[in-house]
Amino acid sequence: MGQYKYHVFVCTSGSTCPTQGSDAVHATLKRGAAAAGLRGTVRVNHAGCMNQCGHGPMVVVYPDDVWYARVDVHGAERIVREHLVGGNVVAEYVHRAPPGDNKLVD
Numbered sequence: 656m657g658q659y660k661y662h663v664f665v666c667t668s669g670s671t672c673p674t675q676g677s678d679a680v681h682a683t684l685k686r687g688a689a690a691a692g693l694r695g696t697v698r699v700n701h702a703g704c705m706n707q708c709g710h711g712p713m714v715v716v717y718p719d720d721v722w723y724a725r726v727d728v729h730g731a732e733r734i735v736r737e738h739l740v741g742g743n744v745v746a747e748y749v750h751r752a753p754p755g756d757n758k759l760v761d
């Protein structure tokens with residue numbers, strides 16, 4: 656059992672996600688989780704490149720092992736509301752790709 660119910664990672668230091676708005680996505684997730692009363696229950700962290708460059712902004716939720724792609728601010732709000740609070744995966748943003756590296760761009 657880990658320290659948090661959900662541990663959320665947002666790629667904010669790779670070569671493409673930061674150019675696609677990942678800092679705003681990170682801020683929205685962090686602010687949204689706190690506003691939902693999840694501080695201490697949900698941890699939102701910056702992360703480095705996940706080798707899915709070009710599909711971003713990338714967000715991963717553990718322990719569910721759900722990978723989200725092309726997450727915008729609206730998507731981040733939905734992930735807070737539906738996944739972190741409601742426990743349901745937000746299907747529209749799920750990263751659909753084969754396991755492993757899936758870079759569209761280097």
Ligand code: FES
Pocket residue numbers: 666667668669670671672673703704705706707708709711713
């Ligand atoms: S820059 Fe985000 S996955 Fe590589």
